[in-house]
Amino acid sequence: MSNLGILLSTTVKHTSNNLIYILLAVIAILLIIIIFLILSLLKKQSIIKFAYPKKSARRQLIKDYKNKVSAEKRIKENKKQQKKESKEQNQ
Structure with missing residues (x-):
């Protein structure tokens, strides 16, 4: 039984670590996308000000x-x- 408990706890730790890494990666990607969107909006506004x-x-x-x-x-x-x-x- 103790071997089964150790195996279960290691798999839970491993999957939770993977989930944390996945969440961090998703958050980083979302931040990059938001930064690009903000920059593109600022660029469009400056183009609009120049053109009109x-x-x-x-x-x-x-x-x-x-x-x-x-x-x-x-x-x-x-x-x-x-x-x-x-x-x-x-x-």
């Missing part, structure tokens, strides 16, 4: 673009005007 800025930021971007385009037009017009003036002076 707030209204005030969009307005500022549009103003900057319009200013840039108008500046380029003015530069082209000034160059044309200078060319005309230089042609007139040469004649």
Whole structure:
């Protein structure tokens, strides 16, 4: 009977150790998955902020673009005007 009791206690210890290891592995895997999910959500939010800025930021971007385009037009017009003036002076 004592041999049977020792065998039973060793199997219980062995299975409980295996269960503990399995639970630890599952918890570690879940933590890794949660960390990846949090990082991906943070990344998506930053992408959304970059792709779709707030209204005030969009307005500022549009103003900057319009200013840039108008500046380029003015530069082209000034160059044309200078060319005309230089042609007139040469004649």
